[in-house]
Amino acid sequence: MPRLSRWLFSGLLLSLVGIARAQPPRGPLVVSPEVHADHTVTFRYLAPTAREVKLSGQFEKSAVSLTKNEQGIWSVTVGPVKPDIYPYSFQVDGVTVMDPANVAFFPNERFKASLVDVPGDTPLIHALKDVPHGTVSYEYYPSVEGTTGSLVVYTPPGYDQNPTKKYPVYYLISGTTDTEETFYKVGRTNLILDNLLAEGKTKPMIIVMPYGNIAARITEQKGGAKPADPVVRDDADAVNRANAFGDDLIQNIIPYIEKNYRTLANRENRAIGGFSRGGGQTLRAAFGHMDTFAWVCAYSSYLSPAEMERSYRTIASNPAQTNKQLKLLWVSVGSDDFLYKGTLEFMDYLKAKNVNFKSRITDGGHTWMNVKKYVAETAPLLFQ
Amino acid sequence: MPRLSRWLFSGLLLSLVGIARAQPPRGPLVVSPEVHADHTVTFRYLAPTAREVKLSGQFEKSAVSLTKNEQGIWSVTVGPVKPDIYPYSFQVDGVTVMDPANVAFFPNERFKASLVDVPGDTPLIHALKDVPHGTVSYEYYPSVEGTTGSLVVYTPPGYDQNPTKKYPVYYLISGTTDTEETFYKVGRTNLILDNLLAEGKTKPMIIVMPYGNIAARITEQKGGAKPADPVVRDDADAVNRANAFGDDLIQNIIPYIEKNYRTLANRENRAIGGFSRGGGQTLRAAFGHMDTFAWVCAYSSYLSPAEMERSYRTIASNPAQTNKQLKLLWVSVGSDDFLYKGTLEFMDYLKAKNVNFKSRITDGGHTWMNVKKYVAETAPLLFQ
Numbered sequence: 001m002p003r004l005s006r007w008l009f010s011g012l013l014l015s016l017v018g019i020a021r022a023q024p025p026r027g028p029l030v031v032s033p034e035v036h037a038d039h040t041v042t043f044r045y046l047a048p049t050a051r052e053v054k055l056s057g058q059f060e061k062s063a064v065s066l067t068k069n070e071q072g073i074w075s076v077t078v079g080p081v082k083p084d085i086y087p088y089s090f091q092v093d094g095v096t097v098m099d100p101a102n103v104a105f106f107p108n109e110r111f112k113a114s115l116v117d118v119p120g121d122t123p124l125i126h127a128l129k130d131v132p133h134g135t136v137s138y139e140y141y142p143s144v145e146g147t148t149g150s151l152v153v154y155t156p157p158g159y160d161q162n163p164t165k166k167y168p169v170y171y172l173i174s175g176t177t178d179t180e181e182t183f184y185k186v187g188r189t190n191l192i193l194d195n196l197l198a199e200g201k202t203k204p205m206i207i208v209m210p211y212g213n214i215a216a217r218i219t220e221q222k223g224g225a226k227p228a229d230p231v232v233r234d235d236a237d238a239v240n241r242a243n244a245f246g247d248d249l250i251q252n253i254i255p256y257i258e259k260n261y262r263t264l265a266n267r268e269n270r271a272i273g274g275f276s277r278g279g280g281q282t283l284r285a286a287f288g289h290m291d292t293f294a295w296v297c298a299y300s301s302y303l304s305p306a307e308m309e310r311s312y313r314t315i316a317s318n319p320a321q322t323n324k325q326l327k328l329l330w331v332s333v334g335s336d337d338f339l340y341k342g343t344l345e346f347m348d349y350l351k352a353k354n355v356n357f358k359s360r361i362t363d364g365g366h367t368w369m370n371v372k373k374y375v376a377e378t379a380p381l382l383f384q
Numbered sequence: 385m386p387r388l389s390r391w392l393f394s395g396l397l398l399s400l401v402g403i404a405r406a407q408p409p410r411g412p413l414v415v416s417p418e419v420h421a422d423h424t425v426t427f428r429y430l431a432p433t434a435r436e437v438k439l440s441g442q443f444e445k446s447a448v449s450l451t452k453n454e455q456g457i458w459s460v461t462v463g464p465v466k467p468d469i470y471p472y473s474f475q476v477d478g479v480t481v482m483d484p485a486n487v488a489f490f491p492n493e494r495f496k497a498s499l500v501d502v503p504g505d506t507p508l509i510h511a512l513k514d515v516p517h518g519t520v521s522y523e524y525y526p527s528v529e530g531t532t533g534s535l536v537v538y539t540p541p542g543y544d545q546n547p548t549k550k551y552p553v554y555y556l557i558s559g560t561t562d563t564e565e566t567f568y569k570v571g572r573t574n575l576i577l578d579n580l581l582a583e584g585k586t587k588p589m590i591i592v593m594p595y596g597n598i599a600a601r602i603t604e605q606k607g608g609a610k611p612a613d614p615v616v617r618d619d620a621d622a623v624n625r626a627n628a629f630g631d632d633l634i635q636n637i638i639p640y641i642e643k644n645y646r647t648l649a650n651r652e653n654r655a656i657g658g659f660s661r662g663g664g665q666t667l668r669a670a671f672g673h674m675d676t677f678a679w680v681c682a683y684s685s686y687l688s689p690a691e692m693e694r695s696y697r698t699i700a701s702n703p704a705q706t707n708k709q710l711k712l713l714w715v716s717v718g719s720d721d722f723l724y725k726g727t728l729e730f731m732d733y734l735k736a737k738n739v740n741f742k743s744r745i746t747d748g749g750h751t752w753m754n755v756k757k758y759v760a761e762t763a764p765l766l767f768q
Contacts (some may be wrong), residue, residue, distance in 0.1 A: 049478055092479040094433055100480070100496045103563055105489070112484045128532055128605075133524040138568075140517040148512055160644060163547055179487055184522075221512075260544060 030073055032101040033088075033116045039080035041116060043088070044101065048072025050092050057088030057116070058367055066090075083120035084369045085188065087113035107181035109213070115186065123195075125376045126188035131198035132157035136190050141256035143214075144248050147221045150211055151253065152180045153261070154190045156197060156204035166262045168269035168383040169206045170295075171249065172375075173278030180211040183275075183375075186368045192376050202379045205271075208257055212278055214244045239284070239307070242277075246285035250292060268327070271382045273297030275371045276339075287312035290325050295382050297330040299374040300337055300366050302346035316353035323356045328381055332360040332374045339366060414457055416485040417472075417500045423464035425500060427472070428485065432456025434476050441472030441500070442751055450474075467504035468753045469572065471497035491565035493597070499570065507579075509760045510572035515582035516541035520574050525640035527598075528632050531605045534595050535637065536564045537645070538574045540581060540588035550646045552653035552767040553590045554679075555633065556759075557662030564595040567659075567759075570752045576760050586763045589655075592641055596662050598628050623668070623691070626661075630669035634676060652711070655766045657681030659755045660723075671696035674709050679766050681714040683758040684721055684750050686730035700737035707740045712765055716744040716758045723750060 032044040043055050045066065053074040054063040059081045066074035087106050089096050098105055099114040106113040123129050134156045143149030156167070172189065174182040183189045189207055196202040211217065258265045272293045274282035279301020286296040287303075288311075308316060315322050329350070333343035350357050360377060364370050416428040427439050429450065437458040438447040443465045450458035471490050473480050482489055483498040490497040507513055518540045527533030540551070556573065558566040567573045573591060580586040595601065642649045656677045658666035663685020670680040671687075672695075692700060699706050713734070717727035734741050744761060748754050 047479060093477050095431060095476040095479050095481060096484070097479060097481045098496055100494065103491065103493050107487065109487050110484065112482055128524075130530075130532070133532075135521045135523055137519050137521040139519055140512075146514075148514070148517075 030101045032075075032099050033114075035116065035118055036077075039083060039118055040077050041079050041081055041118060042075055042077040043090075043099070043116075044073050044075040045090050045092065045099065046071075046073050047092055050074070052091075052093055054091040055088060056091065056096075058086045058369065059084075059088070059116075059118075063091065079118075081118045083118045083124055085115055085117045085126065085186070085372070086369065087186070088116055089113045105185075107179045107185050108177050109179065109216070110177040125195055126191050126372050127195070128191055129195055129198070131194055133194050134190055134197075135159065136184055139256075139260070141252060143217070143252050144244070145218055145222070147218055149217065149248065149252065150180050151256075152184050152209040153257070154184075154193060154207040154209075155261070156193065156206070158204070159206075159262075164262075166264045167204060167206045168264050168271070169208060169257060169261075170271040170273065170379075170382060171208050171210070171253070171293075173210060173212050173245075173272075173274030173281050175212075175274075175276030175278050178212070178275075178278070180209050182368075183207075183209045183371075187371050187375060189375055192372065193379060196376065196379055203383045205379075205383060206257070206261055206263060208253065210245075210249065210253055212245055212274075212281055214248055215241060235307075238280070239311070242281045242284045243288070245281050246288060249285055250289055254292070267292055267294045267325075269294075269383060271295030271297070271328075273299060273330075273375075273378065274301065275299040275368075275374075276301055276366065284311075286326075287315050290322075294326060295328045296326060297328070297374070297378045298332070299371055300333050300339055300343070302331065302333075302339065302343040304342065305345060305349040308346075308349060316349070316355055319354040319356075323354075326356070328378075329355065329357040330360070330374075330378050330381070331357055332362065332370075332377075334362050334364040334366065334370045336363070336365040337370075414485045416459075416483050417498075419500065419502055420461075423467060423502055424461050425463050425465055425502060426459055426461045427474075427483070427500075428457050428459040429474050429476065429483070430455075430457050431476055434458070436475075436477055438475040439472060440475065440480075442470045442753065443468075443472075443500075443502075447475065463502075465502045467502045467508055469499055469501045469510065469570070469756070470753065471570070472500055473497045489569075491563045491569050493561040493563065493600070495561070509579055510575050510756050511579070512575055513579055513582070515578055517578050518574055518581075519543065520568055523640075523644070525636060527601070527636050528628070529602055529606070531602055533601065533632065533636065534564050535640075536568050536593040537641070538568075538577060538591040538593075539645070540577065540590070542588070543590075543646075548646075550648045551588060551590045552648050552655070553592055553641060553645075554655040554657065554763075554766060555592045555594070555637070555677075557594060557596050557629075557656075557658030557665050559596075559658075559660030559662050562596070562659075562662070564593050566752075567591075567593045567755075571755050571759060573759055576756065577763060580760065580763055587767045589763075589767060590641070590645055590647060592637065594629075594633065594637055596629055596658075596665055598632055599625060619691070622664070623695070626665045626668045627672070629665050630672060633669055634673055638676070651676055651678045653678075653767060655679030655681070655712075657683060657714075657759075657762065658685065659683040659752075659758075660685055660750065668695075670710075671699050674706075678710060679712045680710060681712070681758070681762045682716070683755055684717050684723055684727070686715065686717075686723065686727040688726065689729060689733040692730075692733060700733070700739055703738040703740075707738075710740070712762075713739070713741040714744070714758075714762050714765070715741055716746065716754075716761075718746050718748040718750065718754045720747070720749040721754075 034042040053066040056063045066076040102114045104115040137153045139151045279298040414428045418426040437450040440447045450460040486498045488499040521537045523535045663682040
């Protein structure tokens with residue numbers, strides 16, 4: 001524990017457990033981020049000896065500098081910021097750090113970012129509202145090579161009160177270096193579903209959020225270094241890894257869920273979707289197992305026409321059958337996304353081959369702000 | 385998103401979604417922590433331009449320095465370390481940061497630490513083993529002043545397979561600046577229970593882990609700055625805050641749990657326990673509501689004899705009744721804990737008043753290594 005935190009912690013504890021003694025010396029407590037009613041946001045960071053503190057947030061094009069007060073607290077106010085949830089971090093003398101005053105963070109294998117939630121004047125679709133809430137559960141399941149896999153599972157409001165009702169299932173896969181928590185903690189998928197359900201805009205469903213990095217888990221649990229190197233060497237390696245995930249999904253995750261949750265266990269009641277790498281895993285699992293999934297959503301992701309022709313030729317060679325089997329094929333991307341061009345090529349390929357799909361081009365880039373939009377737009381389309 | 389992370393991230397993604405293009409420039413990927421078979425641990429941190437990087441971990445008495453290689457990766461190997469789970473952080477040019485290569489972190493309102501798990505040669509009681517696993521669920525409940533509270537709830541293996549079986553409940557409260565996630569993510573309470581159950585050493589029970597800082601949640605949800613100042617001004621303030629939590633527990637949390645989970649809803653099947661501030665909240669809630677709880681565990685915490693006499697005089701004035709009502713009163717502390725002396729005074733008070741209790745003095749300080757021990761020792765005593 002850092003020294004500053006330790007004595008803050010000790011001091012707080014001493015008073016909190018109710019001990020009569022002189023107050024220990026105590027630094028200023030920092031409130032950060034402070035979101036103001038006009039959508040401006042003040043960020044603060046305590047660093048009396050630092051020479052430079054900057055803020056990088058996905059609400060700003062480039063880093064902004066903070067200024068220090070006489071207490072050693074650096075601060076800056078930005079905005080007004082468009083209401084949404086944004087990742088951000090500080091650079092303290094060039095070192096990237098999370099905001100130590102903020103408990104909301106971005107679960108990720110590699111980078112460390114905090115999250116700031118700028119609420120709308122009317123609550124946004126991911127806001128915590130006074131509506132019935134579902135439950136988010138963390139589960140272990142027996143996975144490949146004797147490892148224990150982890151899942152985050154959303155069950156809708158009322159799931160425990162209707163002990164005979166069965167539900168369709170949406171399998172939802174996060175991106176590279178994300179974890180099984182990212183769709184919950186950053187994507188707020190649970191609150192989006194709670195709110196859509198309260199408005200009568202979607203069917204109640206179970207959402208299963210796996211961890212996409214099988215290789216890292218095997219390495220970790222077999223006693224290797226953690227996490228495993230996520231660098232993918234080439235296209236074939238990417239396909240192999242996606243297929244390893246797809247195999248785990250089909251052979252282990254779906255059977256575990258269908259045994260332990262009350263599911264409608266047929267292809268018409270299974271959807272699959274994902275962001276970024278998870279979108280690639282989605283398309284490969286769906287096109288490789290057309291008997292398993294009838295609803296498919298690729299958020300900010302695609303497969304190349306070359307891979308489609310090489311590995312999933314039947315999708316395009318028999319569009320009538322594909323269109324009959326797939327109740328939904330959704331492809332979306334932001335116009336600033338570095339995958340924009342590739343995604344358009346994928347759409348062009350599908351169009352040229354007469355494969356039906358729905359598409360959505362939004363503003364913005366390869367961000368979780370866009371993922372939330374895509375989840376909110378696609379959930380109402382599923383299982384209808 | 386930090387710049388380094390962003391291009392790492394982009395590079396990884398490009399290859400992971402399977403795009404044929406030249407590899408972007410890429411820094412070395414850092415593996416940290418790397419736990420070796422001999423219980424030594426190597427920590428690494430990428431910071432080519434830093435002047436000094438140190439490591440603070442609860443396995444070391446004081447910070448240790450890292451050395452830099454030609455790639456700009458700082459590293460140090462420590463130990464052998466006694467097998468356990470330890471919080472640690474880096475100080476990079478004096479700035480405390482989590483380990484960006486490690487996804488295991490300490491959920492806390494204030495300080496930021498990562499977690500390193502040094503496994504035993506035979507698995508420890510908190511290890512992930514191939515045994516039946518319970519489920520950890522995140523729930524919202526209607527709390528005070530129109531706010532929405534958060535709970536983490538452990539249900540034992542088989543809970544969903546026995547739809548008529550009812551369970552006793554252990555309410556377990558974390559410490560100052562901890563969150564509702566800390567007993568799960570740092571305390572591994574779910575795995576400790578899974579393992580004890582597999583060995584037939586404890587009864588199956590539901591464990592409910594609330595967030596203890598009511599004031600912060602009210603401030604946050606009512607549009608104030610987040611988190612609220614946790615500084616407690618004096619003894620009376622500490623008592624008021626503990627009582628506010630106790631009221632929420634009795635009026636909102638317990639009714640929510642008993643409505644939504646299959647519980648044995650009587651005092652003989654309700655236990656309460658907590659660490660540090662949560663231990664103080666535990667003792668106040670238990671002594672203030674003797675009709676509600678029959679099993680009470682204070683981990684690294686106590687009440688002063690003065691407060692006992694002022695607020696809970698019937699506990700000591702009628703020990704025969706207290707001893708009949710409380711199936712268990714457990715008090716534990718580490719000999720290096722800064723609350724050691726006060727805890728001994730509390731024990732002496734109980735002894736002098738002929739109030740029965742069980743006590744456990746361990747090595748070590750005010751740490752989550754000790755909390756895990758206390759949970760593992762007390763769970764087998766509950767509901768017997």
